[in-house]
Amino acid sequence: MTTNGGAALIKALELEGVDTIFGLPGGAILPVYDPIIDSPIRHILVRHEQGAGHMAEGYAQATGRPGVAMVTSGPGATNIVTPIADAFMDSIPLVVITGQVATAAIGTDAFQEVDIVGITRGITKHNELVTEAADIPRVIREAFHIATTGRPGPVLVDIPKDIVDPTNPRSAMEWYWPETVDLPGYHPRVEGDPALIEAAARLILASERPVVYAGGGILKARAAEALRELAELLDIPVVTTLMARGAIPDDHPLCLGMPGMHGNYTAVTAMQESDLLIALGSRFDDRVTGKLAGFAPDAKIVHVDIDPAELGKVRRPDVGITGDARLVIEELIVALKALGAPDAQPDRSAWKQTISGWQEKYPLTYEQSEPGELLKPQFVLETLRDNTPEDTIVASGVGQHQMFASQYWTFRHPYTWINSGGAGTMGFSVPAAIGAKVGRPDRMVWAVDGDGCFQMTAQELVTAAAERIPVKVAILNNAYLGMVRQWQEMFYEERYSEVYLSPDLPDYKMWAEAMGCVGMRVESPEEVLPAIEKANSIDDRPVVIDFRTDSREKVFPMVPAGRSNSEIQIGPGES
């Protein structure tokens, strides 16, 4: 069948099972937008290309399917660079299609030309400039394969205008669909080495103070069930990193919650004092380890990761296993049982008592505000948590509100927490929440945002209103770039430099209404619950609540940057 590159591109996306594209057209990608009219694929017209990228990320994280974004060349392409970097850091499967100037114009500094393949080389799992129409089905097939297998990540496909424009002879091609992909240099290893799995099992069974250090790889590998089975078989506590919140339910007796710079005392200290860290799909990020030389000094390390480059990158493992987290955990359970688990383990009651002692002594705490004072962000989050369905999806931006949300929410299901972990991209939450809601329309989706973050990407609420995507946004508005303010207070002698934003410039309620959303403002504790209940009852448009919170509130516990996790501060002035 004779076709053209543009029609072939859309058909290839359909065959990959794509149901939604987040995008914004422009000159170079124009020919591809014409066949979209006749395609069953839903296209969501964003207001800024960054929004398309984060929506695709939110969609991917909520559904487990790759997110797809399509933008034009030049500024369209550079505007989506931040979400690509974000997806690269957090291993999110993304396929980004960028228009490019016609092949004959490439390299001439043509209108809206940038070398997006060069720009994104270091922040994509793979990228490719397609130069012949006939290559389009193959390259799209490969892009989805690469994005979704092994360690997931973003793949960018750059497509010059002439090969998709049906009026140009260079776009003519014979349709085909490759049954298989042929990538001689790409063979991700998913099955763990049995000998190493047995070695890991022996270390685990000999350990007296083990902790499972579960990372985002658990969720990517759909390994939450396997993780829970492993933890329950061995009765070993689990910490869930920022990228793994919900991997085991927060209300599970073995779940210790989040470790790291703003982790809770028990999670941080259990890792510090452990004699064996069982790292599953986690990468010893600096925000988890603190000062590396002082991190978990007595711990042996079992490290399981789909990416062999993570093994030994930061901390040398005693047993390092390359493989898919789910498959390796399942094999590990078999090996452990063969070696006599759960009986053949040391008595760990002292370790368990130590841990529960920490939990009792050092719970997360904050002081409720006095009448007439601004809201405590923790109180807002607790009220939201207790008055939304337990499978609500929470998408956050980056900063204090993100840490409060991760600390104070009770995640009972995997894939209910969507945030920007590795890259720390402010402005992530609103578009990510929209993408999540598109992927999971059956779920309630709340964006928990800061006022600084909200101002970066709020325009996507116009998209949400126009497309009838009823997300809800809780702005914890403390009138500051709160996390920066916290650092300036603690480490720069309260010299506040360029962090004040004002609580009512802009007027968030009016702004929300102008964007077609319902807008509310909440200033006192007794107004919090009624506002949340009203928001929950609205299902035909987005809702934004401007919660006026106390700017003096800081995120604790905290391990100051560059310090050992043993120097954790549990509250202001306490260590």
Add this chain to the structure above:
Amino acid sequence: MNLTPSTTKRHHILSVLVENKPGVLARVSGLFARRGYNIFSLAVAPTDDDRLSRITVVVDVESAPLEQIVKQLDKLINVVRIDELAPGDAVERELLLATVSAPADARGQVIELVGVFEGRVLSVGYDEITVSLEGSPRKLDDFTELLGNYGVVALQRTGRVALPRIRRRSAELSALPDAS
């Protein structure tokens, strides 16, 4: 002219087989830059299979652990295979071109030196001479050092190419001299 010897222990050779596609060299060199590794020399050319090219990279292993470099390289989709060639495990060759100051009274000495090293004289001028030498990097180092006595005007080395040393089947054969 600062000529760093090219055969110290901190240099390891990676022989990287890549798909012969546009931009692959940029991917490889960009990876080195992004991860903070220093490349000492680099040579690229197609192999006998026109779908594949071989990149021979000499890496300064003091800049980062070799294991991380190899693992990160291996993640590039277009990298098909990586062989790590420790010094002594590889047959290495490099080509050098040099223009040396050689007025009439010194010209004979330079030509004699080139002859001793089995190099070639490529071009002779009134007071300069351009020569070439192929050989092991160490031989080129020695030659470069001796040329320095005459004043090097310009010098260009290709960077080394290398293949794994062939394993011989018997002790007797192993005892035979090796051309490298």
